[in-house]
Amino acid sequence: MEVGQMQRQWVDYTKSLFLEGFLDSQFLQLQQLQDENNPDFVVEVVSLFFEDSERLLNDLTNSLDQQGIDYKKADAYVHQLKGSSSSIGAQRVKNCCIAFRNFCEQQNIDGCIRCLEQVKQEYCLVKNKLETLFGLERQIVAAGGSIPTMELSF
Amino acid sequence: MASGSAASSSSSCSNWVMENGDVPHVLAVDDNLIDRKLIEKLLRNSSCRVTTAENGPRALEFLGLASDKQNNLGTGSKVNLVITDYCMPGMTGYELLKKIKESAITKEVPVVIMSSENIPTRVNECMEKGAQMFIQKPLKQSDVKKLTCQLMNCKG
Numbered sequence: 161m162e163v164g165q166m167q168r169q170w171v172d173y174t175k176s177l178f179l180e181g182f183l184d185s186q187f188l189q190l191q192q193l194q195d196e197n198n199p200d201f202v203v204e205v206v207s208l209f210f211e212d213s214e215r216l217l218n219d220l221t222n223s224l225d226q227q228g229i230d231y232k233k234a235d236a237y238v239h240q241l242k243g244s245s246s247s248i249g250a251q252r253v254k255n256c257c258i259a260f261r262n263f264c265e266q267q268n269i270d271g272c273i274r275c276l277e278q279v280k281q282e283y284c285l286v287k288n289k290l291e292t293l294f295g296l297e298r299q300i301v302a303a304g305g306s307i308p309t310m311e312l313s314f
Numbered sequence: 315m316a317s318g319s320a321a322s323s324s325s326s327c328s329n330w331v332m333e334n335g336d337v338p339h340v341l342a343v344d345d346n347l348i349d350r351k352l353i354e355k356l357l358r359n360s361s362c363r364v365t366t367a368e369n370g371p372r373a374l375e376f377l378g379l380a381s382d383k384q385n386n387l388g389t390g391s392k393v394n395l396v397i398t399d400y401c402m403p404g405m406t407g408y409e410l411l412k413k414i415k416e417s418a419i420t421k422e423v424p425v426v427i428m429s430s431e432n433i434p435t436r437v438n439e440c441m442e443k444g445a446q447m448f449i450q451k452p453l454k455q456s457d458v459k460k461l462t463c464q465l466m467n468c469k470g
Contacts, residue, residue: 186452186454189452189454189455190352192455193352193355193356193359193455198355201355204351205348205351205352208347208348208351209348212347212348236403239401240346242430243346243348243349243430243451244346244347244348244349246430246451246452247346247348247349247352247451247452247453248348249452
C-alpha cells in the first residue's frame with residue numbers, strides 16, 4: 161500500500177472513532193500537542209492511560225469483591241478513571257464512569273457490578289481501536305509519510 | 315457568575331506581571347499522572363518552565379512552606395504561578411490555596427484551581443480565598459494560553 165492510501169485509511173479510521181463516540185475533541189487536543197520536539201506525545205500519554213486504567217480496573221474489581229464494600233474507596237477509583245479518560249478524550253469510558261459514580265453514591269451493588277463490566281468492555285474496545293490507530297501511524301511513518309492533521313469538521 | 319468554562323478574579327492584574335524576558339515558572343499540582351503530563355506539556359507549549367507535584371504537601375515543600383520549616387527566609391523556590399487540581403486525596407486544592415495565601419512568602423503568588431466539576435459553591439469558595447481563576451477540566455491549549463497571557467501581561 162502506498163503512503164497516500166495509508167494516510168486516507170488513517171483519516172477514515174480516525175473519523176469513525178469520533179463518529180462512533182469512542183473519542184471526543186479532547187483527543188484532538190492531544191494530537192495538537194504533538195510536534196517535532198515530542199513526536200510520540202500521544203502514544204506516551206495514551207500508554208500511561210492504559211497502565212493507569214488497568215491498575216484502577218483491578219483495584220475496582222477487588223474493592224467490589226469484598227464482604228463489606230467501601231463505596232467511598234470504589235468511588236475514588238472511578239473518579240480517577242473518569243478524570244484520565246476525560247483528559248485523553250476516551251468519551252465512552254468517561255460516560256460509563258459517570259453512571260458508575262452514581263451507583264457508588266447510592267451504594268447499589270448490582271448497579272456497580274454492571275457498570276464495572278461495562279467500563280471494562282468500553283476500555284477494551286477503545287484500547288483496541290487506539291492500538292490499531294497507532295499501528296497505522298507506524299506504517300505511515302515507516303513508509304516515509306507523515307501523519308495527517310485532523311480537523312473536527314465532519 | 316462563571317461564564318463559559320472559567321471564572322476570573324476581577325482584581326487588578328499587577329500581581330500577574332512579570333519582568334520582561336522572564337520565563338514564567340509554574341508549579342502544577344495534580345494527583346493524576348495523565349493530567350500532570352498533559353498540564354506540563356500545555357504549559358511548556360506556552361513557554362513556561364514547569365515543576366509538577368503530585369500532592370499538596372509536596373507542593374508546599376517545594377514552595378518552602380513545609381510545616382517543619384518555621385522560618386521567614388523563604389527557602390522555597392520562586393514560582394510565578396501555582397495551578398492545582400481541586401479534588402486530591404489528603405490535602406485538597408482548596409486547602410493548598412488557603413495555605414499559600416496565608417503565608418507571607420507566597421500570598422502574592424497567583425493560584426489557579428482546576429476541576430472537572432463546575433460547582434458554583436466550589437468556584438465561589440475558591441475565588442473568595444483568593445484564587446485567580448477557576449478552570450474546568452479537561453484542560454485545553456486555549457485555557458493555558460489565556461492564563462499565561464495574563465501572567466505575562468500581554469496586551470490585546
